[in-house]
Amino acid sequence: MSRLVRIATRQSPLALWQARHVGALLTAQHPGLSVSLVEMTTEGDRFLSAPLSSVGGKGLFVKEIEQALLDGRADIAVHSLKDMTSVLPEGLMLAAVPVREDPRDAFCSPTGLTLDRLPQGARVGTSSLRRSCILRSWRKDLEIVSLRGNVQTRLQKTRDLGLAGTVLAHAGLKRLGLEREISEVLSPSVSLPAVGQGVLAIQCRTEDAEVRALLGPLEDAVTRVAVTAERALLAKLEGGCKVPLAGHATVEQGRVHLRGFVGRPDGTQVVAGEVRGTAKEAQALGEALAEDLLSRGAGEILRDFGHAGRGPKP
Known part of the structure; x- marks a missing residue:
């Protein structure tokens, strides 16, 4: 079919990879379809000097992108599902969730340390309250250092600040080809993942039946049950x-x-x-x-x- 689908996305390397991946899935399913990216900077990308919990929460990564859908500037949006709030804006829907990537957390140490080999008082970086809570409940002596920014930025800050390591999503590291940075993949019994971790969320306008039909083949039933x-x-x-x-x-x-x-x-x-x-x-x-x-x-x-x-x- 001959049609252009505009994909709204953040500008981080991981977000762009995800949007391009969805675009490739779409064009593979629908020969003749073309896609373009509508790249955007969100509030969550602009306010990097403070923890998310103090500047408004994870919805800061999706509000502007959702507004682009509502305004008709884009046809679909691609998010990391864990960045999305539990209630979607009126007029928008979670149209498809492709097969889930590995949902586990990963520990990345510049010196190859694993969690059980961290020295007393080790400094560990994370931007997540969930991961901080898990680390602190496991080891009271650990010092948690707040890290914000994209995946590559957080890895670089870990090295620059001399931290023992940082905890990141395994899925993001895999998608960016950064598995070499991983010292240890953490079992869910050690670090229970965030809601929707590893899942791509493809959003569109509820009333856009044509786009919903295009997205239908990208839906994975098992992933949908889990995220529901x-x-x-x-x-x-x-x-x-x-x-x-x-x-x-x-x-x-x-x-x-x-x-x-x-x-x-x-x-x-x-x-x-x-x-x-x-x-x-x-x-x-x-x-x-x-x-x-x-x-x-x-x-x-x-x-x-x-x-x-x-x-x-x-």
């Missing part, structure tokens, strides 16, 4: 970037295993749980796990950090 469970957990907890929160689902032979936690940023309290059920129950499983976590202390943590009204009242 994870995002149901996120939505029920109303989690943003002010509280450490994780949610990761695996799907095997139609069965879903969802694990999640809510913690305090200093790692002194982590409320964790898990549920199992069928793929058809994905949404309900996410909501059920959220209710379980809220009833066991997550509600108090969320209230303490500005998420009023969640969990049992004291």
Whole structure:
């Protein structure tokens, strides 16, 4: 078919790789289709001097891109799903999720250290409250250094600041051909991934039936089930970037295993749980796990950090 599809994307190397990858998937499925990139800088890219939790949360990476869709300047947008809030703007939908890349975290050390070989008082970099909480709950002696910027920038800062290492998403490192930087891939039992980690989110206008049809072949049913469970957990907890929160689902032979936690940023309290059920129950499983976590202390943590009204009242 002869048609141009405009893809809105951030300008970071990883975001551009992701947008081009989706473009290649589209043109492979639809001979004659052409794509162009609408490159944008978001608030999250501009405000790099402070932690995300203090400047408005992860939605800062998607707002301008979503507005480009709503304004008709782009036909689709490609995001890292973990950057997206649990509620989408009216008029937009998550039209397709391709096959998930490895969702695990990875530890990158300039000197090849692994987590269990870190010396006392080691300095570790991360821009994630979730990863900070995990590290602090595991090793109280570690010093966490805030790192912002794209993947390459954070790796360079790790070297420049003389840090023992940093924790990054394995998926991003793989996509950028930077697996050589990895000292250790972290099991979900050690570092439970963020909601949607490793998943590309392809967004379009709800009313754009033609674009939705074009995106249909890119949808992966198993990935959709997993992220439905994870995002149901996120939505029920109303989690943003002010509280450490994780949610990761695996799907095997139609069965879903969802694990999640809510913690305090200093790692002194982590409320964790898990549920199992069928793929058809994905949404309900996410909501059920959220209710379980809220009833066991997550509600108090969320209230303490500005998420009023969640969990049992004291």
